[in-house]
Amino acid sequence: MKFRVEREVLADAVTWVARGLPNRPPVPVLSGVLVEADRAGTVTLSAFDYEVSAKVTFAADVDEGGTVLVTGRLLADIARNLPSHPVEVSTEGTKVQVTCGTSRFSLLMMAADDYPTLPASPNSSGSIAGDVFTQAVHQVAIAADRGDTLPILTGVRMQVDGERITLLATDRYRLAMRELTWTPAASSAAYTALIPARTLSDTAKALGAAGSVELAFGSHAGGEGLIGFEAGQRRATTRLLDGEYPKVTSIFPTSVDTEAVLSTSALVEAVKRVSLVAERNTPVRLRFAEGQVAIEAGAGDDAQASEAVECSINGPDIEIAFNPHFLLDGLAVVGTPFSRLSFTQPSRPAVLTGQAEAEGDADSSYRYVLMPVRFAS
Amino acid sequence: MSRRQFRPPPRTGDGPPDDTGCTVLHVDMDAFYASASLIDRPELRGTPVIIGGGGRSVVLSATYEARAFGVTAAMPMTRARRLCPHATVISPDHDRYAAISEAVMATFRSVTDRVEPLSLDEAFLDIAGAVRRLGPPTAIAQWVRDTIADEQGITCSVGVASTKFVAKLASGLAKPDGLLVVPQAEVIVFLHQLPVGALWGVGERTEEALQRLGLHTVADIAHTPLDTLRRAFGEATGTHLHHLAWGRDERRVLAETREKSIGSDETFAADIDDPALIHRELLRLADRTAARVRAAGMMGRTVSIKVRFADFTTITRSRTLRDPTDVSRDIFVAAIALYDALGLQRARIRLVGVRMEGLIDSERAALQPRLDDPDHGWREADRAVDQASARFGAGAVRPAALVRGTSIAHTGSMPRKTGPATAGPGGDLS
Numbered sequence A: 001m002k003f004r005v006e007r008e009v010l011a012d013a014v015t016w017v018a019r020g021l022p023n024r025p026p027v028p029v030l031s032g033v034l035v036e037a038d039r040a041g042t043v044t045l046s047a048f049d050y051e052v053s054a055k056v057t058f059a060a061d062v063d064e065g066g067t068v069l070v071t072g073r074l075l076a077d078i079a080r081n082l083p084s085h086p087v088e089v090s091t092e093g094t095k096v097q098v099t100c101g102t103s104r105f106s107l108l109m110m111a112a113d114d115y116p117t118l119p120a121s122p123n124s125s126g127s128i129a130g131d132v133f134t135q136a137v138h139q140v141a142i143a144a145d146r147g148d149t150l151p152i153l154t155g156v157r158m159q160v161d162g163e164r165i166t167l168l169a170t171d172r173y174r175l176a177m178r179e180l181t182w183t184p185a186a187s188s189a190a191y192t193a194l195i196p197a198r199t200l201s202d203t204a205k206a207l208g209a210a211g212s213v214e215l216a217f218g219s220h221a222g223g224e225g226l227i228g229f230e231a232g233q234r235r236a237t238t239r240l241l242d243g244e245y246p247k248v249t250s251i252f253p254t255s256v257d258t259e260a261v262l263s264t265s266a267l268v269e270a271v272k273r274v275s276l277v278a279e280r281n282t283p284v285r286l287r288f289a290e291g292q293v294a295i296e297a298g299a300g301d302d303a304q305a306s307e308a309v310e311c312s313i314n315g316p317d318i319e320i321a322f323n324p325h326f327l328l329d330g331l332a333v334v335g336t337p338f339s340r341l342s343f344t345q346p347s348r349p350a351v352l353t354g355q356a357e358a359e360g361d362a363d364s365s366y367r368y369v370l371m372p373v374r375f376a377s
Numbered sequence B: 001m002s003r004r005q006f007r008p009p010p011r012t013g014d015g016p017p018d019d020t021g022c023t024v025l026h027v028d029m030d031a032f033y034a035s036a037s038l039i040d041r042p043e044l045r046g047t048p049v050i051i052g053g054g055g056r057s058v059v060l061s062a063t064y065e066a067r068a069f070g071v072t073a074a075m076p077m078t079r080a081r082r083l084c085p086h087a088t089v090i091s092p093d094h095d096r097y098a099a100i101s102e103a104v105m106a107t108f109r110s111v112t113d114r115v116e117p118l119s120l121d122e123a124f125l126d127i128a129g130a131v132r133r134l135g136p137p138t139a140i141a142q143w144v145r146d147t148i149a150d151e152q153g154i155t156c157s158v159g160v161a162s163t164k165f166v167a168k169l170a171s172g173l174a175k176p177d178g179l180l181v182v183p184q185a186e187v188i189v190f191l192h193q194l195p196v197g198a199l200w201g202v203g204e205r206t207e208e209a210l211q212r213l214g215l216h217t218v219a220d221i222a223h224t225p226l227d228t229l230r231r232a233f234g235e236a237t238g239t240h241l242h243h244l245a246w247g248r249d250e251r252r253v254l255a256e257t258r259e260k261s262i263g264s265d266e267t268f269a270a271d272i273d274d275p276a277l278i279h280r281e282l283l284r285l286a287d288r289t290a291a292r293v294r295a296a297g298m299m300g301r302t303v304s305i306k307v308r309f310a311d312f313t314t315i316t317r318s319r320t321l322r323d324p325t326d327v328s329r330d331i332f333v334a335a336i337a338l339y340d341a342l343g344l345q346r347a348r349i350r351l352v353g354v355r356m357e358g359l360i361d362s363e364r365a366a367l368q369p370r371l372d373d374p375d376h377g378w379r380e381a382d383r384a385v386d387q388a389s390a391r392f393g394a395g396a397v398r399p400a401a402l403v404r405g406t407s408i409a410h411t412g413s414m415p416r417k418t419g420p421a422t423a424g425p426g427g428d429l430s
Helices: A007-018 A072-081 A130-141 A197-207 A264-277 A324-333 B032-038 B077-083 B094-111 B137-152 B164-174 B184-192 B204-212 B218-222 B226-233 B235-245 B275-295 B328-341 B378-392
Strands: A002-006 A032-038 A042-048 A052-059 A061-064 A066-071 A086-092 A095-100 A103-108 A126-129 A155-161 A164-170 A174-181 A190-196 A212-217 A226-231 A234-239 A258-263 A284-289 A292-297 A305-310 A312-314 A318-322 A338-343 A350-355 A363-370 B024-029 B049-052 B059-062 B088-090 B115-119 B122-126 B156-161 B179-181 B261-272 B298-309 B314-325 B349-357
Touching (some): A007 A086, A130 A164, A130 A212, A130 A324, B137 B156, B164 B179, B204 B226, B275 B328
Parallel strands (some): B049 B088
Antiparallel strands (some): A032 A042, A032 A066, A095 A103, A155 A190, A174 A363, A258 A338, A284 A318, A350 A363, B049 B059, B261 B349
């Protein structure tokens, strides 16, 4: 095997496939990246750990076709650090030579015979704008559970109904839901997929720069239990989580007593500052009254802080406390200059939505439901 | 009831000891549990008495007459009985001990507000602020001894010194029913005559290591270069030994009155290897611990379990929860998870314990409920149980798995059935 390619092309491609490589692979070959060079002038890199597969194809000057397996992480590190010159990759005996300018690397070939077969390349079930997809995934993935008590909650539930996609995640303390539209291949499209949140947000981030992302569900993805993504020459599949996602419709409050609209950035700044004194697990208290929200943290002998932010309030005054991290998580992804907070009781869930203008209507395509903190007695 | 007893070294100074600047008192009840148990049994005074449960529990305390036969605290009762077969055995009365302890601590607090209780029966007192009001340290110490003897009918020993660790040493040397003042000027001489085992923080291991280095007395340590000590025992311990050997102890008397942990354990009547029975015992202990945590108006974040195997090896495991809790079920679930994580294959177990650590006032505890928590959940159930217990006695309402029989530790055999009950209020997402 022998091919030449620009450093940037190789670095981008290797970074994309090596992204999902396991740190401690159950079988050594799974830490490898499969490099396939075709005499027709294309090179394909792939990686697979039985959960996630990634594949990318790029054009190169191929002198000699062939297939080799090399350590993925090392190849990615090397490709990223090479000088900006054409790179030549070739095999010599049991070694893979990487040459770029005057730097030379010699990598050991891994046994490609043991390498598992990747899932088939997905066929598109429809497409969605890259930036919209990335933002939506990011907005929802923050609410997924990071623990291991209930594996199903570490996923993002994606529900497709014709042109509508609903993304949802919850760790039982907060719940994030985003509704968006896409262009399905068939208008009768109806799928449900529970995708591991970490993998989904990594994939969405890596594909976000592309104008359009193709999604593949069910048989399109190459089998039940898989979802496929494709953007440009990059393709990925991810194994879905198995199980019944809990019913969440009853979580959304059915009424609103008090609504407050305020500048997202002003609230973020103030909460960040005040929560400096909020030690682990202590809440920030928000008192909405007289055209402003007073934000406080700390009590008793501990350090204390307070700050006020202007806001418009509709409804009775309310005092409510939140875990500052949970509150900031939602505010960080709401993505609009203004935020609307809707309350019923200080002990009942609050809802965060965004809106473009202070006087405008709420944009309910994204909803972040947050359970307040209360004091034991 | 110290593991090792030392003799007080002869005094070097003349005349009555100079107690100027000796503002730290260490007060230790003499054979507290034994003395307290003998208040109602005056006829047993002067005879060997062992306080401990029946069967396979351990010695809680013993009178000095019993100690003369080698009986010590935490020794298995069977062994104690063998060592001292003619001793009278009395079951512990924890309510009584708690009441006496409270009265004794109240006496201390009438002297100074800087009282640092170490356990039910001992405390440090910082009397720097009381000297002007109540007189010299020796007089205060004597007043404390007299008051406790008069009001509680038990004796105590008091160490008077300028630092905590010397005061503690002094009270140990003054036992029983004594008072020992170590004047500031005589601290070094006093210390240097003692064996290394007398130093605070020197347990059996460190003592052995010191002996191996040929260091037998505190003076030996004092005259060993600091670098040598640090090399042999590590930075922290080496420095610590050096400072103590020269009588330096910067620790102040901390008026920390709240408990730092609450827990209980149970020694089985016979070693048990049935996971279902152990789970049930953990349920009972978690329930009891949680009730005590709630009664104290506290909440804790760290749940720990203790498991002692048939060969007496003991392990503890702990898990820190996301939020503080006082809910029986939370503590039970964490305890079971810790126990199951041990992956024991029918190991024979002698004792299990459940403990709550990292306690804070529940008034200050912030709770992060879940979105799907029912309005009336385990916390409300616990509250109802507590109210029923307050009215009808402890155990009036308890988990169904515990209804039959009071305790496997006492009944020995229980009908084998299912694990602990798990039904109860739950949420949509559970």
